[in-house]
Amino acid sequence: MSARWLAAAALAMLLAGCGDPDLWARYQAERGFWKARRLVQRIQLNPSLAKPMDYQEAIESFADVERRFPLAQWATPERLRRHRARDVAATSGDAMIAIGRLEEARERFDRAGEIYRETAAQLGGFPTMRLKALLAEAALADRTDDSTRAFQGYVDIARTAPVLDPDLGQPVEAAVEAPLRVARELRNGGANAVADSVLRAAEERQLAEAPKHHRTVTAWTLWLHVGELRAARPGALEGALDAGRRALAEALSRPTRARLISALAEFCIQGGQLDSALAYTAWLGQGFGNEARARSMMLTAQVWEKVDVDSAIVAYGRYIDRYRNSPDQSVMAARFRRAELLEDQGRWLESRAEFRGLATSSATDEYALRSYERIVMHHLRAGEKEMARIEASRTLEAMDHLLTTVQDDATLLRIRQLRAQVLLDVGSWDKACAALQDLWTHYRHMTLGVEAGFRAAELAEHQLNDKDRARRLYEEIASDSSSPVDQAMARRQLERMRS
């Protein structure tokens, strides 16, 4: 009997070693990640009710996943070759990125950035996960208005993002969006040659893959990417159109063909071939459904803007009449653009009616807020100070009402910004200083908040002659700003005021 038990025990021990340890690790990692994500979902239900303890608990749960399956051990080349071990590394990486996002949510931006950088560094051998971490870091830099860091992040992404996701075999959007953004910023800084070389390098990487695929989503997407990269380079329009036509040849469905024809029209507008652009928009407007028709009408109006502004105004008018009741944001965009064109043409009465209509149609819409500002600015530019003051007071009244009713954080920020700007525009220094101080109080972690703080201090010192208030503001910036550069600048201002 004991021999039988021994044999059974030996068999059990043998079988225990037969299972896949990677599968077990993946299961545990996924379970840990799931449980941590549930805690986050609880926070997301009503973030304003979440306590610091809730964030800490969620962070601890994600950290526990990373502690049990450290990237240093699971993101090694040997393990990344095994697909289940690779999944463990992906889950662990996702847990780290989730910690970063939670730190962002509780406005610990430096810590979030550190986590993203550390994660990207550890995922060097896992390009898609490294890309995720880099994108999170770049988005954080955008959010905190740190343009230098955002630019560096996108440069890194443009250089290293894989053209195709090795696991899914699908094109990676960041591999084209990042080089486009980097090139745009380089061009803005006058570095045209460097911008072109960035775009060429990205194009070559796409071209190395594109001809390998046929009649699939991957095939047309890669050719479209090639077209977009070429269209961003001056003098490469023919190449862009050629890539767009190749994409069209690989497209299988009608909506895809519509999307590609729209892209071809955009390439033509970008490259100044307006006749071809009109030909493509006419093609897009026939037989591809209502959505494509709407897009075609908008593109046609954009083409006419470059040729004959009156025709563009009529084209936007046709679009607005046809899609007036559509919930689409593009109708607001079309109305705003038509109002701008009318103003440029000197038809202020028509323009003002459109701006006012926009401002009252959807008070919290970005175009509505911009419309309020445009009306005030028009009167100021025209030297009509009294009219500007009347319009400004009407705008401020509307903004004060919105501040008590709007809940959305992004809209609240925009309203506070607009309020401060209008007060500055009309030279109401005391109230403008208070509005800027309000911006600094609410958004001290963002560059715009710090800028508002500095501007408020300047107003206090020079316009209101209230040196104590200015000093207090500089002291707050020196101690509370997240950027050492801003802190140093505030300290310099304080020293200047003391001397």
Place this chain on the structure above:
Amino acid sequence: MNPLEQVVLAFESLAHAIRQLFRPSLWAPWLLVLGAQLVVLVVLWWFAHPWLSWFAAPVLLRVSGERALHYPDIFGLLPELYARADVVIGVLVGSVVAGASTALFAARFSGRPIPPSQGMRRALSRAAVLVLANLPLSLLLMGFSLGLDWWLVAREGPAMIARLAPVLTLGMAVVLQALFIWVNPLLMIGGRSLTETLKALPRAASHGGWTALTLAAAATIPLLPTQVLVRGAEQIVRFGTPEVVGWLVLIQALIALVTAFVLTGGSVIAYHSLVGPALEGDDL
């Protein structure tokens, strides 16, 4: 016996069987089914553990694809996977156990109880017949359910039928269960052969149809709440705690076991009181 008397007999039989619930000796054979069900549930729940994954992972991969090897997806698929395994357990183990239980109930009700081992020996000696005689019930149930699904999906059957599909399947299960309820008593108490048993089923149904329908319907009712909950497994996984699905399946299995116990006991009493004597009368 008129339908009303038959219904009353069914309820009396069930009440009598329920009173036997706390006799451990009658439970002995059912522990085998419970053991098999627990093994399946543990394997599905802990498929990823190295002790089990060497055989569980390839099976799950083949049956439900890569998705089944991920947390929490496995819990969304758990009720369906368990149901498939339970059909096999029911046919291979359940049939023999129900046979043994029938023998034990019959001995108990006749006032000469036998030990569980003797009941099991009797059932094992007729294991092949028991399996084959109970097999059509499982096949017909599966065939109806799959056929209805195919008709509704592939042939785009009417929306009304699609909405009523769970009720139709349940109704068919009750009818088929009622038709085959006398299989085990005919084999284990009546001592009939496989062909004699299958031939006797229509006559048994004509004599005790209402009793059989009442027993089968009554046995289905306790399963309904958990079945409804288990059907929402995907929602529980998405919005709740995935492991809850596992516990629900376990509760469902336990209720099904108790129901099978009571149904077997009830069918033995009803057979003794109604169907057995009527068939013997027919044979004479």
